[in-house]
Amino acid sequence: MNQDPATTAEGIAQAITAFVSKRVGADVPADQDLFESGLVSSLFAMELVVHLEQAFSVQILGDDLKRDNFRSVRAMTALVLRLNGAGHATGA
């Protein structure tokens, strides 16, 4: 189960990159600032929240709901890993 792509950083980053690139119609390097580059509108930002919650079975609440966590593929990956990690720790 260590191989489940939904739980490795690489797998998560790949899945998020695929989703974002498809929606913005452009290649998206993991470090690119999506807000600064104008690729992500405020409405799409919320779609990212909903998408991450559904795709990775996490809940993004409270202080985690801030733009910085969604600024780049790398930032989103870190968020999902952290939220997933917390779930696994209690479930293991």
Added chain:
Amino acid sequence: MLANLQSASIAVFGAGVMGRSITALALGRGVDVVLIDVSDDVLQDARAEITQQMRHGQLMGAFPAGRTPGTLTATLSGEAAADAAVVIEAITEDASLKARVMTEISRTIPAGVPLITNTSGIPVAELAKSVRRPAELAGVHFMNPAYLIEMVEVVRGPQTGDDAMAAVLSFLERLGKKTVVVRDAPGFVTSRLLHPMINEAARIVAEGTASVESVDRLMHGCLGHPTGPLRTADLIGLDNLADALRLLAERTGNSTFEPCELLMEKVRRGDLGRKTGRGFYDYGEVLS
């Protein structure tokens, strides 16, 4: 007058696109809201969407940090507006329906409570004929999404009184809004300019001059429009847009404002924009 505005709740009539986003705005600013609609299903959808909109507002830093959100009461009873400090009408853009509901609302609320209409373009003076105290009626044209767009157009009708204007402006300040006050006219400023532009954009697409995407990309890239007119149309809701255009055509006598055939065809098909998942663009699943 209105001494308890700081603590009091507001009432919003209509739990559609605008009623929801105005409610999310108020709740996010710590104001309690009584939200009234004629459909239970609509109210249920509205609750879920407002929850997401408040998260969206938080995500975008639109609400003051650390403020306790207001509480939401969603109800079918118009009587529930009786205790509100401010009442906002955001029901369907239909002049005779609004006239009827305005009469009911103004019977329910006591003197001294400002009544705000969020109409896109029916003159405040026309709606004032249906209320008991025309001096207490003003127009506030919130834009969608109301919790993110910082500015509102405020419409002072010919009969709107100084007290009501002062109360409305201080309420809007509490909601963190910047305001521009204009005089009363069909479509005021923003709908008079935006709605015909969207109508023309749709005609351009129908005539085959350019695709939906090309029209929006040009208006964005060359003229700095934030999203392009057709994406904006989808955000507004094409049914509402068609209603507002028709009312504008009637009230200005300018028949080019009549909603164009492509717009009407989309409305007939039920492709109403973001709210149904498809309009000029396809949104896949509806965001809620």
